[in-house]
Amino acid sequence: MDRRIRKTQKAIIGAFVELLAEKDFKDITINEVADRADVSRGTIYLHYMDKFDLLDKCIDYYFKKLFESCMRLDGTSLLLSKPLLVRTFEYLEQHESIYKTLLVNKGIPAFRSYMMDEILSNLGELVDVSGVKPDMNKEVAIQFVASAIVGVLEWWIIHATPIPAMDIAEQLWSLLERIQVMPHLL
The missing domain is CATH 1.10.357.10 (Tetracycline Repressor, domain 2)
Structure with missing residues (x-):
């Protein structure tokens, strides 16, 4: 897998875990994950189907x-x-x-x-x-x-x-x- 892809996925997962530490899963949005990971919402959807897949x-x-x-x-x-x-x-x-x-x-x-x-x-x-x-x-x-x-x-x-x-x-x-x-x- 390309290094940039791994780096992006790691940033998204890291942002997601940070949000999980702050609030319940049901209250987390893809927009919040994107903002925290400093990527676009579309980038998240390139790697994950939805927040359940994430x-x-x-x-x-x-x-x-x-x-x-x-x-x-x-x-x-x-x-x-x-x-x-x-x-x-x-x-x-x-x-x-x-x-x-x-x-x-x-x-x-x-x-x-x-x-x-x-x-x-x-x-x-x-x-x-x-x-x-x-x-x-x-x-x-x-x-x-x-x-x-x-x-x-x-x-x-x-x-x-x-x-x-x-x-x-x-x-x-x-x-x-x-x-x-x-x-x-x-």
């Missing part, structure tokens, strides 16, 4: 950035591990204002759902490889662990990262080990 692309953009930060250092699969949790929390700590905006804005519950879906998908693959305890239902285990991870991430971001990234990752990992839902992984 929201979808914004969520996708920031989720990909989060996902990339969580990848193993060698760029391979995203397995549940303590280093992955630490990297995730450190990245979120560095970019707290953006992710807090995406999680708390009343008009965009989609970011939490997107995060939950990705974690469910990755946990599903992980459980298929390693299995669960014989007396445990696979789907219940996956839902439980995913809900716990997303819930802790969401609480931590919404409450302005009250615990250092390393400490919250350690505590979450310790809880996951204690519950022994997936003994081969934890």
Whole structure:
């Protein structure tokens, strides 16, 4: 993709997130985004169909950035591990204002759902490889662990990262080990 296009899209998404921090999604207009990004309304429509498309692309953009930060250092699969949790929390700590905006804005519950879906998908693959305890239902285990991870991430971001990234990752990992839902992984 052309550098100018990337730069324009980044300015538009940045302006959009700034506006999301100030007001509900439903109250934001394309004109406001254009003014804030210092582009024309037509430029926005060259890149996005409407503000809902802009929201979808914004969520996708920031989720990909989060996902990339969580990848193993060698760029391979995203397995549940303590280093992955630490990297995730450190990245979120560095970019707290953006992710807090995406999680708390009343008009965009989609970011939490997107995060939950990705974690469910990755946990599903992980459980298929390693299995669960014989007396445990696979789907219940996956839902439980995913809900716990997303819930802790969401609480931590919404409450302005009250615990250092390393400490919250350690505590979450310790809880996951204690519950022994997936003994081969934890």
